[in-house]
Amino acid sequence: MQVLKDRILKDGKNLGGGILKVDGFINHQVDPVLMDVCGKELARRFAGMGATRVLTAEISGIAPALMTARYLGLPVVYARKSKPVTMPDTVYLTVAPSHTRGHSVELIVSPEYLGDGEKILIIDDFLATGATILGLARLAQAAGATLVGIGALVEKTFEGGREVLNSLGIPIESLVCLVSMDNGQLLFRE
Numbered sequence: 001m002q003v004l005k006d007r008i009l010k011d012g013k014n015l016g017g018g019i020l021k022v023d024g025f026i027n028h029q030v031d032p033v034l035m036d037v038c039g040k041e042l043a044r045r046f047a048g049m050g051a052t053r054v055l056t057a058e059i060s061g062i063a064p065a066l067m068t069a070r071y072l073g074l075p076v077v078y079a080r081k082s083k084p085v086t087m088p089d090t091v092y093l094t095v096a097p098s099h100t101r102g103h104s105v106e107l108i109v110s111p112e113y114l115g116d117g118e119k120i121l122i123i124d125d126f127l128a129t130g131a132t133i134l135g136l137a138r139l140a141q142a143a144g145a146t147l148v149g150i151g152a153l154v155e156k157t158f159e160g161g162r163e164v165l166n167s168l169g170i171p172i173e174s175l176v177c178l179v180s181m182d183n184g185q186l187l188f189r190e
Contacts, residue, residue: 152173
């Protein structure tokens with residue numbers, strides 16, 4: 001998706017170590033016009049999958065998930081990283097390593113919003129190692145839900161996440177694919 005690729009090249013920062021800083025338009029300050037375009041495209045790609053909910057992780061997955069869900073006419077459920085007092089005592093919980101935080105984080109969903117028989121589309125900002133998305137998949141499976149697809153704004157192909165997630169046997173779509181971040185350069189798959 002050229003508009004996203006152009007924005008990454010213009011405003012993204014390669015911090016080294018596989019970290020792409022997109023804080024100015026995706027996950028700290030959000031460009032709603034860009035997220036709307038991205039969400040519309042992800043919704044187009046998953047339109048025939050029969051999803052009943054979109055699932056993502058707090059916080060940076062919320063914007064693309066929300067825009068995708070808007071075009072699919074679905075609610076968004078996001079996995080929290082800490083349990084609020086308003087959440088029931090019994091929850092779905094898993095742990096996943098966080099590349100940007102440098103340690104593992106909890107992913108928690110209330111059974112009120114993720115249940116048996118749901119068809120889940122996972123949407124996130126990045127597909128890198130696949131660890132966070134695999135954690136979301138575990139939450140959906142624990143709830144008795146069926147996974148129907150995985151979508152990401154940016155895939156870092158060199159981190160192997162797609163290969164990890166292929167075992168789930170569902171469609172995986174990324175709007176842009178980074179094939180290298182070596183030597184301060186961002187190289188995309190055409």
